[in-house]
Amino acid sequence: MADYSVSNDSASRELEVLKLSVLFDSHFFNGLPTQVHFTHNSSMVGTWVDHQGVANLSVSLDRIRFMNSDQLAFLIAHEYGHLVLKHPEKTVEIQQQFGVASTFDEFMLSFDMKREYSKLMREMEIQADLFGAKLALGLGRDPELGASFLxxxxxxxxxxxxxxxxxxxxSEKESMAAEDFSDTFDSLAVQLGDAEVLAALLPSNLVLYRGDTPAGVKAAVESWSEPGMEPAYAGGPDYGFEVSILLTLAVLACALPRWWRKTSGG
Structure with missing residues (x-):
């Protein structure tokens, strides 16, 4: 089996993500490139499909900085699981079904609706986990160790x-390990080493473009410091909607007067 390992030098993290991204693009999408966003000032990792139908992968440089090769392989494989299983599209359908357009909408769902909504969303995470675990095994990685950051x-x-x-x-690793992965990646038309990745990504010698991403560039390093710059992700092990303390207090402030009138008989 081909070796897709990389050293633990933190400077190689971006390149390893690109290697995995190009490999998975070749295997699952006939080489159609997924746009990779390496981000500063953000902890989010996730995938989405934009209005032009282009698949996007966002990877926080802070999140991957100290990851080992098993963890990095599982992380990117998990995210591609969302893309291959069409979770971005399914997420939109589920959100439309429940009338969810924001974090606040999720928070305000009734108990029964929130339980059903959460069940559907969590099922997609488990599906992406198992998909990613199988891919990690196909790359010769340990998915249990890879998922340890969770x-x-x-x-x-x-x-x-x-x-x-x-x-x-x-619990699923043993049955996955019994599968034959000999044809999973060794049969790919493109087997990528570091030099081949550099040649395949861009027509120039640059792997990453730092700043606004021009057309045709595989990846860019961006800064997402302004509120609202981060897109709504369809999924990712490091991303979840969180309700702020201020939002919770605001909801309670609205509900308390009504509760007090009811209990006091006023």
Whole structure:
């Protein structure tokens, strides 16, 4: 099997993400490039499909800075799981079904609707986890170790608790390992080493474009420091809608007067 490993030097993280992205583009999308956004001032990792139908992958440089090769392989494989399984499109359908257009809409769903909505969203995360685990195994990586960064993740409306996700991967790993991966990646028409990635990504010698992304560029390093610059992601192990303390207090402030009148008989 071809070796897709990379050193633990933090400077190689961007290149490893690009290697995996080009490999998965070749395998799943006939080489049609996924636009990669390496971001500063953001902790988000996720995928989405823009209005032109182009698949996008956002990767926080801060999040991957200290990841080892197993973790990085699982992370990118998980995100491609969302794309291959068409989770961005399914997310839009689910949100339209429940009338969700914002974080506040999610928070204000009734108990029964929120439970059903959360079930559908969390199921997609588990599907992407298992898809990513299988891909990681195909690359010769350990998916359980790869998913270890999820252990500290708490349960959210879109994401199951991290410990449960890792436990699910662990329970499925043995059956996955029994599968024959010999043809999964070795049969690819393009086997990419570092030099081949540099040649395949851009017509120039640059791997990354820092600033506004011109047409045809595979990846760019961007700064998402302004509110509202980050797109609405369809999924990702490091992304979940969170309700701020201020929002919670605002909702309580609106509800308390009504509750007080009811209980006091006023």
């Amino acid at each position: 252990l500290g993740e708490t349960k959210g409306i879109q994401h199951p608790e991290g410990t449960l996700r890792v436990a699910k991967i662990k």
